[in-house]
Amino acid sequence: MIYRSCPAWNGLERCGIYSTQIATGSAGQPSFPTLLTYQPWAFPNDTKDGYLALTGRQGEDWEVYALSLDGSWMVNVSRNASAQDGLAAISPDAHWIAFVSNRGGKWAVWAASLPGGSAQKLFDLPSSGAWATDEQEWVRQRIAWGQ
Numbered sequence: 001m002i003y004r005s006c007p008a009w010n011g012l013e014r015c016g017i018y019s020t021q022i023a024t025g026s027a028g029q030p031s032f033p034t035l036l037t038y039q040p041w042a043f044p045n046d047t048k049d050g051y052l053a054l055t056g057r058q059g060e061d062w063e064v065y066a067l068s069l070d071g072s073w074m075v076n077v078s079r080n081a082s083a084q085d086g087l088a089a090i091s092p093d094a095h096w097i098a099f100v101s102n103r104g105g106k107w108a109v110w111a112a113s114l115p116g117g118s119a120q121k122l123f124d125l126p127s128s129g130a131w132a133t134d135e136q137e138w139v140r141q142r143i144a145w146g147q
Contacts, residue, residue, distance in 0.1 A: 001019065001020050001022050002018070002052060002087055003017070003018055003044065004016070004017050004018075004042065004044060005018055005033075008104075014035065014038065015038075016040065016042060016070065017031065017036045017037045017043075017044050017054060017067075018034055020033040020034065035099070036069070036071055037056075037065075037067060037074060038058045042056035042057075042065075043055050043056070045064075045086075045087060045089065046145075048091075048092070050069050050070070051069065051090055051097075051114060051115075052066070052069055052117045053067075053097050053141055054088065055069060055085070055086035055087065055088060061081050061084070062085055063078050064077045064086060064088045064097065064099040066116060072085070075115055077097050077116055078099060078101060078110070078112070078119060079119070082103070083102050084102050085099055085103070085110075086099060087088055087141060087142060087143045090109075090145065092145060095114055096112070096113055096114060096145075097111065097112055097113075098145055099111075099119075099141060099143075100125065100143065101119070105124075108121050108123060109122045
């Protein structure tokens with residue numbers, strides 16, 4: 001299980017994304033959570049085949065990151081400090097990560113190869129409705145990559 005927390009048992013300054021094994025059956029024992037990334041403003045979005053896609057904020061800039069679940073590396077996939085990027089989804093084959101971004105002044109869905117290729121625009125999002133009127137609406141949404 002992957003989750004975001006600021007656990008009191010670990011000191012509230014240890015906010016970040018944690019992983020833990022889920023106990024199954026009568027013999028299953030819960031494991032102690034492992035801190036994957038110490039980023040107080042990071043939110044897990046998707047996980048597949050040893051990758052975790054997450055959205056994190058540095059100051060006022062939201063970026064998309066890919067993280068190996070073994071903790072050996074983390075890379076900024078969106079790499080655009082002048083845009084807001086988020087809502088990451090990993091492709092079924094775990095070769096791509098899609099995300100929304102307002103780079104270029106318009107909200108669109110972009111994708112980059114994993115673990116960290118250059119982002120390519122896939123399509124624009126509608127220019128009316130919540131995406132156009134509420135700059136923060138995107139943080140309350142979710143995207144998924146179908147089969």
